[in-house]
Amino acid sequence: MALASVIGVGSTRYGVLDSSFLELVIDAASQALRDAGIGPEDIDAYYLGNFAGENFINQNHLAAYSASAIGLNGVPATRVEGACASGSLAVREAILAIKSGLYKRVLVVGAEKMTSLDTSGVTSVLAKASNWEAEVGHGLTFPAVFAFVARRYMHQYGATREHLAAVAVKNHNHAMLNPKAHMQKKITLEEVLSCQHMVAEPLSRYDCSLISDGASAMVLCAPELAETHRKDVVDIVGTGQASGRFEIFANELLTSFPATRLAAKRAYTMANIKPDDVDVAELHDCFTIAEIVATEDLGFFKPGEGGIAALEGRTRLGGELPINPSGGLKAKGHPVGSTGVGQGVEVVCQLRGEAGLRQVKNAEIGLTHNLGGAGGTCTVHIYKRR
Ligand SMILES: CC(C)(COP(=O)(O)OP(=O)(O)OC[C@H]1O[C@@H](n2cnc3c(N)ncnc32)[C@H](O)[C@@H]1OP(=O)(O)O)[C@@H](O)C(=O)NCCC(=O)NCCS
Structure with a gap:
């Protein structure tokens, strides 16, 4: 309904x-x-x-x-x-x-x-979405938070920088098909892997969303x-919102965000659909690792398989579930307050068949996933063509 x-x-x-x-x-x-x-x-x-x-x-x-x-x-x-x-x-x-x-x-x-x-001024403002006293005061800005997530994910599942890089390459390539995207630059896996501009090891500039x-x-x-x-x-047929532990260190696991799981469960139940029913999704790829973890928390792939799916091309346009056809936060851009609305705009264009060169064929159901901070807030919305 x-x-x-x-x-x-x-x-x-x-x-x-x-x-x-x-x-x-x-x-x-x-x-x-x-x-x-x-x-x-x-x-x-x-x-x-x-x-x-x-x-x-x-x-x-x-x-x-x-x-x-x-x-x-x-x-x-x-x-x-x-x-x-x-x-x-x-x-x-x-x-x-x-x-x-x-x-x-x-x-x-x-x-x-x-x-x-x-950049340093923006980093300080963004850091206000973290616990200033317990995290930021010790140097834990957002790239560092997600570097912890990436390190733990690599350790737990044997993932490598190739898995992260595959997300960057895909989203840059998608953005090339989006005239409204911030970044219009095709990149290769080799370029990403050889990038010397480390932001927070193992995340290089190419693993970060744009300002x-x-x-x-x-x-x-x-x-x-x-x-x-x-x-x-x-139509919007499902909406889920959840809050999670505010500080990254307060989470039991670093490789999953409970707020995403809960918001998704609420949205899927309301829409009466399963993850398999989704044809196109705009996910919160503030860092490449965040997209990988989201694909698992949303039930698209099993834990530990999101990175493999990205590397195998299963999440690119033409793959089994195109993720971030707009280019995502990584390459379409991330004007923070605009991002969640922009995700909805992209999904609506996809469901209306108006997405031009980045059109996902016969898309009927679309999902948006928007994460605040290190998982303190999450919303999932489900859209359906009438
Ligand atoms: C990655 C980051 C540190 C780069 O900032 P910077 O080093 O000051 O980069 P600059 O703005 O000086 O740009 C230098 C070059 O890198 C490119 N670039 C900048 N950010 C980039 C990114 N995220 N991905 C790819 N290229 C990027 C610029 O286009 C520019 O290229 P050019 O030399 O060909 O013109 C910055 O974009 C950042 O902090 N991103 C994360 C933002 C964030 O935390 N958002 C909230 C998430 S929760």
């Missing part, structure tokens, strides 16, 4: 952009409204996913700030923050608001303007109204 329906999507290009935060939001929101064939006056509520505007653009009160710029006069405007999962949490709030019966048409935007700071600016938007509406707006409706 549909919880809500997507009738409009839009996105800016992701990258190092000249546009201001507001210009990004207005661009993505206008595209989504135009795609839905409605105007700001038709919107009942607005949710904004944003992680750290107060640090990146020195601006707070961002939902009202951007609602006013979009022309959403009088509309309830709410900002949602959950680290890198901020965008998908905003989508979830919109789903719940529609399902409650309170609102008919809701605009969701995810946006972040990160490149106003240099990007960007905004994405969706218009959701009550399922019974969707066909009055468009024929090619995509």
Whole structure:
């Protein structure tokens, strides 16, 4: 049963952009409204996913700030923050608001303007999504957190850097087919393996997601109204959210995120589907190892087999389950607050058959997975072509 329906999507290009935060939001929101064939006056509520505007653009009160710029006069405007999962949490709030019966048409935007700071400034801001006292104060920034995960995964399953590199190569290649992707650079396994720019051993620059600016938007509406707006409706049929242990060291295992498992279980049960039913997925590959672990936590592959599947090409376009056809956080880019909404935009384009050169054939069911911090927050949404 549909919880809500997507009738409009839009996105800016992701990258190092000249546009201001507001210009990004207005661009993505206008595209989504135009795609839905409605105007700001038709919107009942607005949710904004944003992680750290107060640090990146020195601006707070961002939902009202951007609602006013979009022309959403009088509309309830709410900002949602959950680290890198901020965008998908905003989508979830919109789903719940529609399902409650309170609102008919809701605009969701995810946006972040990160490149106003240099890499070390961005790293410090991102680290605020960790336990500052117990982790960051000891040098444990996000690349270091996921380096621990990678090291443990390699030790536990005998995986090598080739398995990680296969994810980077795949996602770079996918991004080459996405005109809105930040990174347009084809890479080979050999180039990744010979990269001298180590960020946190064993993760090199090629294992990390990008620091990007960007905004994405969706218009959701009550399922019974969707066909009055468009024929090619995509329904949201499952949503799961879970929280996990906040600090990476508080987890029993380093090679699995309980919040992902729980959110997935809730979403699959609600949608009444199994992992095997998913045709295309946009996963949270903030680091290459994160995509591998997610493919296992979501039930696509058995523990220890996610890296092998990536190396065998089973997760690339044309493979048995294409993962991150957009290029993912790794190569499409990761403007933190925008990411979860952007994942939804990609899946909707795939299910409508509008993904151009990166189209997954006959995709009917799509999944998004968005992780906040080191697994403190996770959301999984399931989309289905009507
Ligand atoms: C990997 C990282 C440290 C690189 O930063 P940097 O060393 O300052 O890199 P620069 O911005 O100076 O770019 C240098 C070159 O590397 C490339 N590059 C930068 N980041 C890259 C990445 N992640 N993957 C591939 N290439 C990358 C740039 O395009 C540039 O290429 P060019 O010389 O051909 O123009 C940075 O992107 C990073 O911190 N990423 C992780 C962000 C993160 O933690 N997100 C949250 C996850 S939970």
